[in-house]
Amino acid sequence: MTDDSYRFHEYSGGCQCGSVRFHATQLHDNPHVCYCRMCQKAFGSLFAPLVAVRREHLSWTRGTPSVFHSSEHVNRGFCKDCGTPLFWEYLEGERVSLAIGAFDTPHLIPILYQLGKESRHPSIIDIEGAELLGTTEEEDADQVPGIRATNNQHPDHDTTGWVPRGTHV
Ligand SMILES: [Zn+2]
Ligand SMILES: [Zn+2]
Numbered sequence: 001m002t003d004d005s006y007r008f009h010e011y012s013g014g015c016q017c018g019s020v021r022f023h024a025t026q027l028h029d030n031p032h033v034c035y036c037r038m039c040q041k042a043f044g045s046l047f048a049p050l051v052a053v054r055r056e057h058l059s060w061t062r063g064t065p066s067v068f069h070s071s072e073h074v075n076r077g078f079c080k081d082c083g084t085p086l087f088w089e090y091l092e093g094e095r096v097s098l099a100i101g102a103f104d105t106p107h108l109i110p111i112l113y114q115l116g117k118e119s120r121h122p123s124i125i126d127i128e129g130a131e132l133l134g135t136t137e138e139e140d141a142d143q144v145p146g147i148r149a150t151n152n153q154h155p156d157h158d159t160t161g162w163v164p165r166g167t168h169v
Contacts, residue, residue: 006031006109013103014062015079015086021062022086022102028052028095031109033127036116041153042068042076043085046121049100050088051109058096069166072150 007027014021031051039048065077065086077087088097100106114120114132126132152166 004029009108011103011105011108012061013098013105015065015082015084015102017079017082017084019063019081020060020065020079020084020086022098023059023061024053024098025057026053027109028054028057030097030113031100031111032113032115033111033130034115035118035120035124037119037156038070038151038153039088039116040119042070042088043099046124047114047116048085048088049106049111050097051100052095052097054095058098068152070152071166 007029009026011024011027012021029052031049033047033049035047039050040046042048063079066080067075067077070076073091075087075089075091076085077089078085084102085099086102087099089095100109100111103109111127111130114127114130117132152164154162154164
């Protein structure tokens, strides 16, 4: 997409209850939905809509998000009061990926890409204008060494005696 004017706005947003608010002076890139099972679980949804913001362009203007270590190198932020998913971050990275649905003006941010296609729900056909990248979770992980070396997500089957891992408040 050649028109990246969506990036150069001030954006605000926050969780459903208003305990946690953020402000971004501009966006970085990569507005997408991710269909991977980690994002599905984290959002309780069939995909996660995310857009990257450089850390220096992001501030938390009210409250502090809680985080869950979904894997050793990844935090997923949310509001502990209402449960709204707010972000995904690679801890060693320069960017935070904010949940587009948590913005006050999500309609200003186009969805340009679709990731994690191997986990895309069969009833979801396409997102208009969004490029379905030919990558899988494994291929995506190759771009960030170690990002999926650990996984704190409960497996997709019932377990007995499961001890939650990676919990942070
Ligand atoms: Zn909240
Ligand atoms: Zn994902």
